[in-house]
Amino acid sequence: MSNPALSADGLSMSFGGHNVVRDMSLNVGTGELVGLIGPNGAGKTTMFNLLAGTLRPKAGVIRLAGEDVTDRSQQGRCGSGLSRSFQIPKPFARMTVLENVMTSAQGQVGENVLSVLIRPGAVAAQERANVARARALIDFVSLSHLEDRPASVLSGGQRKLLELARVLMTEPKVILLDEPAAGVNPALLDLIIDRIADINSRGISILLIEHNMDMIARLCSRVVVMAAGRLLAEGAPQEVTRRPEVVDVYLDGMPS
Amino acid sequence: MEYLAYAAFFLTLAMTFSIICLGLNVQWGQTGLFNVGVAAFVGVGAYTSVLLTTPATPDRIGGFGLPIAVGWIGAAGVSAVVSFLVGALTLRLRSDYLAITTFGIAIALQLCFQNIEVLTGGVFGVGFIPRAFGSVQANALLFNYANLALAAALVVVLYLVLEHLARSPWGRVLRAVREDEAAAQSLGKNPAALRLQAFALGGAIMGLAGAVQAHFVGFISPPNYLPMLTFQVWAMLIVGGSGNNMGAILGAVLVWAIWALSGSLISEVFPADQQARAASLQIVVIGVMLCLLLLWRPQGLLPERQTISKHLGTRHDT
Ligand SMILES: Nc1ncnc2c1ncn2[C@@H]1O[C@H](COP(=O)(O)OP(=O)(O)OP(=O)(O)O)[C@@H](O)[C@H]1O
Ligand SMILES: [Mg+2]
Numbered sequence: 001m002s003n004p005a006l007s008a009d010g011l012s013m014s015f016g017g018h019n020v021v022r023d024m025s026l027n028v029g030t031g032e033l034v035g036l037i038g039p040n041g042a043g044k045t046t047m048f049n050l051l052a053g054t055l056r057p058k059a060g061v062i063r064l065a066g067e068d069v070t071d072r073s074q075q076g077r078c079g080s081g082l083s084r085s086f087q088i089p090k091p092f093a094r095m096t097v098l099e100n101v102m103t104s105a106q107g108q109v110g111e112n113v114l115s116v117l118i119r120p121g122a123v124a125a126q127e128r129a130n131v132a133r134a135r136a137l138i139d140f141v142s143l144s145h146l147e148d149r150p151a152s153v154l155s156g157g158q159r160k161l162l163e164l165a166r167v168l169m170t171e172p173k174v175i176l177l178d179e180p181a182a183g184v185n186p187a188l189l190d191l192i193i194d195r196i197a198d199i200n201s202r203g204i205s206i207l208l209i210e211h212n213m214d215m216i217a218r219l220c221s222r223v224v225v226m227a228a229g230r231l232l233a234e235g236a237p238q239e240v241t242r243r244p245e246v247v248d249v250y251l252d253g254m255p256s
Numbered sequence: 257m258e259y260l261a262y263a264a265f266f267l268t269l270a271m272t273f274s275i276i277c278l279g280l281n282v283q284w285g286q287t288g289l290f291n292v293g294v295a296a297f298v299g300v301g302a303y304t305s306v307l308l309t310t311p312a313t314p315d316r317i318g319g320f321g322l323p324i325a326v327g328w329i330g331a332a333g334v335s336a337v338v339s340f341l342v343g344a345l346t347l348r349l350r351s352d353y354l355a356i357t358t359f360g361i362a363i364a365l366q367l368c369f370q371n372i373e374v375l376t377g378g379v380f381g382v383g384f385i386p387r388a389f390g391s392v393q394a395n396a397l398l399f400n401y402a403n404l405a406l407a408a409a410l411v412v413v414l415y416l417v418l419e420h421l422a423r424s425p426w427g428r429v430l431r432a433v434r435e436d437e438a439a440a441q442s443l444g445k446n447p448a449a450l451r452l453q454a455f456a457l458g459g460a461i462m463g464l465a466g467a468v469q470a471h472f473v474g475f476i477s478p479p480n481y482l483p484m485l486t487f488q489v490w491a492m493l494i495v496g497g498s499g500n501n502m503g504a505i506l507g508a509v510l511v512w513a514i515w516a517l518s519g520s521l522i523s524e525v526f527p528a529d530q531q532a533r534a535a536s537l538q539i540v541v542i543g544v545m546l547c548l549l550l551l552w553r554p555q556g557l558l559p560e561r562q563t564i565s566k567h568l569g570t571r572h573d574t
Contacts, residue, residue: 052442078444090439092432099565102425103432104443110425111445113453117417127425127566135571147571150562170443 003066005030005205006082006174011050011060013043020046022229024060028174028207033200035216035237036209038226039249044209045087047226048176051207052084053077064174079106081173085166085180087209089159091151098147100162101134102127104169130169137165140198142191157184157192164195174205181212193218213241225249264400266516267509271407272469274508277492278414278501279461285499285560286422286430287454289347290355293362294462294489299369299481300338301331301463302470306382307375309471316382317374324388328467335463336456343455347448362483370478381477385470403472410468411505414461418501428565430454484539488515491542495549497556506558514545 004027013021021043028034036044049055051062053074062070064080072080092100108130109115110123138144141161146154154162160180167175181192193215200206200219210216216223217237225233225240227249233240240246276298283289291297305327307318322330346357369376376382387393389402421427433440433447440447470476488511496507518541526534549556 054438054442074441075444075446078442084442086439086442090436090442092435092439094435094562095428095431096564098567099428100432102565103428103440103445106444108425108429111429111450113421113426113457116421116424116426123425131567148564166443 002030003063004028005032005065006051006207007063008047008051009061009063011047011062012058013046013050013055014058020229021050021057024226024229024231026207026224026231026234028205030065030205031200031203032222033196033206033208033220035220035223036207036226037211037213037216037223038232042226042249043229044226045178046229048084048178048207048209051176052082078170078172081171082176083167083170083172083174084176085160085163085178087178087182089156089163091154091159091162093152094150096148097138097143097151097154097162098131098134100151101137101165101169102130104166105130105134106170134165134169137168140168141165141195155185157188160184160192161188161195164192164199168199172204174207175199176207176209178209179211180208181210181215189215213237258396261396261400264397264404266512268400268404268407268472269469270509270512271404271411272465272472273489273492273512274411274505275407275414275465275468276462276489277496277504277508278411278418279458279465280489280493281458281498281501281504282418282454282461283458284493285504286427286434287451287458288351288434289451289455289458290351291358291455291458292355292483292486292490293342293358293360293365295481295483295485296362296365297335297339297459297462298466298469298485299365299478301335301466302476302480303369303376303382303466304334304463305331305467306385306470306476309386310382310384315374316377324386324471327471328464331467332460332464335466336460338463339459340452340456342459343452347451347455359483362486366478366481369481376478379478381475381480383475385474385476387471387474407468407472410464415501415505422501422563423566425565426450426453427563431563487539488512488542491546494546494556497558497560499560500556500558503556503558503560507556510557511542511545514541518542 006028009025011021011024024047038044050057053072061068064082069077069080109119109126116123138147141164143158143161151162164180181189184192196219208220220237223237223240225246232249233243233246276294280294283291308320308322308330309324309327310319311321312319342361346354370379388406389399392398392402429445430450433445433450437447492507492511493504495511497503515538518538522534522537523531
């Protein structure tokens with residue numbers, strides 16, 4: 001069998017003596033869409049921070065397509081095809097929607113000040129290609145009508161969509177989506193679900209954190225359940241969510 | 257007639273301050289780098305150009321007698337390299353440490369100008385620096401206006417280049433880093449490398465300004481590059497509006513005008529033996545003006561505008 005697109009082996013992380021992720025392992029196969037679920041505070045977002053390189057694990061190994069990237073910087077991992085969205089979206093608020101998406105293109109010649117001055121032709125050619133791609137992605141997430149507006153005017157759901165377009169602009173092989181449907185109004189929810197399925201059908205592997213079980217059931221073939229930083233269960237969504245230990249942590253963890 | 261010549265002299269110097277101010281705007285206004293060693297980078301440029309362009313002198317190394325244009329380019333280049341090295345060492349530090357380090361480096365470099373006599377002429381400085389349009393020097397009016405035209409042209413070119421950069425992918429990613437560094441990093445951007453580029457570019461511009469000033473005045477010495485210069489340039493940028501290239505130019509002209517006016521006023525009002533002490537009133541005037549302005553218009557006279565990167569090609573809606 002070929003290497004999984006993304007794998008984590010024995011990851012641990014603690015904040016001030018508080019163990020938030022403990023000996024966590026998971027795999028995302030190439031082209032797979034895996035759900036990462038668990039009650040609030042289970043350590044899911046921290047897991048994303050470790051996978052994306054925002055945080056360094058205390059122990060464990062992270063592999064991208066079989067290659068050990070544990071010591072690679074966040075930027076390096078993005079360059080190798082791993083992109084993530086944030087639970088609380090981080091748009092570049094005073095930049096336009098188009099600029100937000102343009103910024104995330106990788107390998108831009110024009111990001112070097114000397115190239116801008118010395119190789120204007122190469123910079124312009126790349127910009128033209130990137131603008132076309134950025135606009136296609138903005139269409140894809142249905143934000144075309146807001147293309148030239150600053151990102152600060154977007155609603156919560158639109159910000160999630162913008163993050164999706166920004167992530168796709170990096171031409172990723174694996175994407176980590178942190179609650180892409182949280183706080184999204186029902187009208188946008190179907191659009192977001194549809195777009196995630198579409199992205200996955202193009203062969204991009206996805207790890208998806210989500211509290212919306214309906215969405216998980218519709219999108220994922222497999223889910224990984226985390227509780228108190230540990231791996232609790234793994235399997236098909238319908239089956240796993242019926243297991244007593246999983247039901248228990250949700251009942252304990254959720255405000256009733 | 258004399259008045260007209262003085263106006264050109266004054267404006268030419270204001271243009272050289274505008275250039276320094278544009279350099280600081282790249283570092284602070286666009287990137288948020290707190291450089292408190294501006295004077296040193298100006299000085300490095302000035303001494304570099306002087307070294308390259310003055311005729312050979314027995315008691316000084318250098319004196320290559322090269323054309324002034326080569327001096328300008330060399331000044332920008334050497335200042336860029338020095339800023340790059342300083343930046344590589346210090347930009348990882350927290351911003352308050354960057355301020356302290358640049359201040360320290362500026363003091364150290366100023367002491368170098370003063371003490372490495374074989375290179376810099378020591379405390380006596382260097383005179384007889386070749387001047388642009390030196391052949392018409394006898395005609396003060398013509399000479400000053402020719403230099404003003406040259407300096408103003410340089411400011412215009414620099415302004416256009418910097419505006420172009422602000423609208424380029426480089427300006428865009430710099431703004432992204434300023435808006436949300438964590439998000440930029442997650443999208444594969446390297447904030448440290450981008451800051452370093454901005455710091456080196458700003459330093460290059462300051463060095464160029466030092467060279468232009470040296471070739472206009474015709475004489476440089478270490479006291480030109482004391483922290484007072486840094487203070488003046490910061491005052492100019494804050495008054496004009498940091499983050500706005502036009503503001504940087506306006507602030508430079510205005511603050512330089514107030515500086516020069518208060519200077520001549522002091523020399524009128526105070527007797528000769530009091531003037532050295534009275535000169536510190538100039539600093540008070542600028543300081544008070546800064547305080548008032550910051551109360552009235554904290555973003556400066558021309559506040560930062562929203563920059564939008566250039567769009568290439570039009571959208572074909574289907
Ligand atoms: N930077 C940090 N410093 C200290 N504690 C942290 C930090 N980040 C997360 N934590 C703690 O780690 C635990 C796990 O947080 P995390 O955000 O990973 O949970 P989560 O599973 O994503 O929860 P949610 O579903 O609410 O988003 C929480 O108790 C949180 O308070
Ligand atoms: Mg979370």
